[in-house]
Amino acid sequence: MTSVYSPGSPIFLPNGARIFNRLVDFLRRQYVSYGFEEVITPNIYKKSLWEVSGHLQNYADDMYTVTSRARQPEATSCCGDREPPTATNDGSSRLAEGEDDDYGLKPMNCPGHCLIFASKARSYRDLPIRYADFSPLHRNEISGALSGLTRVRRFHQDDGHVFCRAARDARLVVAVGVGVAGSGGGFGLFGGGGHGAVSPVSLLVRSRSIDNLSSPTSLPSTNPDPDPAKMAEKAPDPPKPRPASTPLPPLKLPIIDPLKSKRVILASASPRRKALLAQVGLTDLEITPSSLPENIDKKSHGPHEYVAATARQKALDVYETALRTSLASIPDPDLVLAADTIIVTRDGRILEKPRSEADHLRMLQHLRDTVVHRVLTSVVAIAPREDAAHPGYEIAAHTEETKVFFVQEGDGLPDDVVDAYVKTREGADKAGGYALQGMGGILLVDRIDGGVDNVVGLPVRRALALAERVIFKQNVEEEADVSDEDVQL
Numbered sequence: 001m002t003s004v005y006s007p008g009s010p011i012f013l014p015n016g017a018r019i020f021n022r023l024v025d026f027l028r029r030q031y032v033s034y035g036f037e038e039v040i041t042p043n044i045y046k047k048s049l050w051e052v053s054g055h056l057q058n059y060a061d062d063m064y065t066v067t068s069r070a071r072q073p074e075a076t077s078c079c080g081d082r083e084p085p086t087a088t089n090d091g092s093s094r095l096a097e098g099e100d101d102d103y104g105l106k107p108m109n110c111p112g113h114c115l116i117f118a119s120k121a122r123s124y125r126d127l128p129i130r131y132a133d134f135s136p137l138h139r140n141e142i143s144g145a146l147s148g149l150t151r152v153r154r155f156h157q158d159d160g161h162v163f164c165r166a167a168r169d170a171r172l173v174v175a176v177g178v179g180v181a182g183s184g185g186g187f188g189l190f191g192g193g194g195h196g197a198v199s200p201v202s203l204l205v206r207s208r209s210i211d212n213l214s215s216p217t218s219l220p221s222t223n224p225d226p227d228p229a230k231m232a233e234k235a236p237d238p239p240k241p242r243p244a245s246t247p248l249p250p251l252k253l254p255i256i257d258p259l260k261s262k263r264v265i266l267a268s269a270s271p272r273r274k275a276l277l278a279q280v281g282l283t284d285l286e287i288t289p290s291s292l293p294e295n296i297d298k299k300s301h302g303p304h305e306y307v308a309a310t311a312r313q314k315a316l317d318v319y320e321t322a323l324r325t326s327l328a329s330i331p332d333p334d335l336v337l338a339a340d341t342i343i344v345t346r347d348g349r350i351l352e353k354p355r356s357e358a359d360h361l362r363m364l365q366h367l368r369d370t371v372v373h374r375v376l377t378s379v380v381a382i383a384p385r386e387d388a389a390h391p392g393y394e395i396a397a398h399t400e401e402t403k404v405f406f407v408q409e410g411d412g413l414p415d416d417v418v419d420a421y422v423k424t425r426e427g428a429d430k431a432g433g434y435a436l437q438g439m440g441g442i443l444l445v446d447r448i449d450g451g452v453d454n455v456v457g458l459p460v461r462r463a464l465a466l467a468e469r470v471i472f473k474q475n476v477e478e479e480a481d482v483s484d485e486d487v488q489l
Contacts, residue, residue: 008153041112262334343432381466402450
């Protein structure tokens, strides 16, 4: 909620506070995985620091300033009347000594982190040093630009800084970029650009002493220059962006190149499975879902048997249909991949896709209240046999299991948060009613025990291993089987 007494400063009610804390906990885990250490810095600094950093010259209109005006106690005359405060030469009232300072509320954390770095002598062996900070920031946005939670005056910024040597640790830029992509990917945050550093870091860390005897790079300290034009002239040129015509080299797995020259059919209409295979380089796929109804009796099969039978049924249906409809100009399929994923509750029930919004809400509440459930994905690979031996094809299957633990009601997942997620309809078309790769993985899921790609819908490593087995290791498998029989005899 917002108030007319604090425009641009949202007030988080209990449920909003739970979501806020969940997001902060998620980012904290990301920071730990990338080697950052969390610090807490002041919200207010003297004007002199903002002059050194360059914020005052460039962002004065967007900063909140605070002036300390502690007046001396008013004197009393002998008759009990109050005497006016003594005026100074410029006509202003006299202030208590040492209190006439201007301050600014911080709009970002850069100066505070530089003060920490400059607080003691550093060796190049200490680098890189990574600081993270979730302190509140304030920016004086114009009232007409304020909008809900997207344009505010008080906010917490996912604000980290890395102190490193410019030449040797340039690879850290790539690592930080990967971290940003990983953290923001679930929210769809990949756009926007920054303005860069306001001024060179050396202006803020004048007192540092770094031993660079063994370092090829030296970062000499410079005296602060209050003139923005001179500072711009002295600032180094920004690095040139990577040309769009030279993308990063693609991932080259040994199994992928041989498959690119073959006719590969994915017997699934799931865009998530197609995207997972595309990530490892298998992009030229035919998408042919099975037309058979999923009518296998769940009551007469255990969860593992049911999902394995369903995936096998899909694979055989698509493979046999492709053989029947092949034309002279279209070769027989070289590989058919099929998969089926089910959600198994703690009491052994198999969950389908939610039938309605009310059913969706009940389904997620049940998964939350039972704490843990299982995700089973069965993968089946079929390829024609080179020797045409009965039944004419080679088939292999594997079922992967992952345990998923939901957030508990008292830990930040009350009914209204579940209802808010249901209304996004993100999980309306998914078995179990949630998407681990989206907001469902952030709001609903506490942790998993097993493969993430299995929960998304396809254990990719297992699928590629099965493909290699049915295409390239048919004779090897037969020899191994014969050898095993000889041992048993």
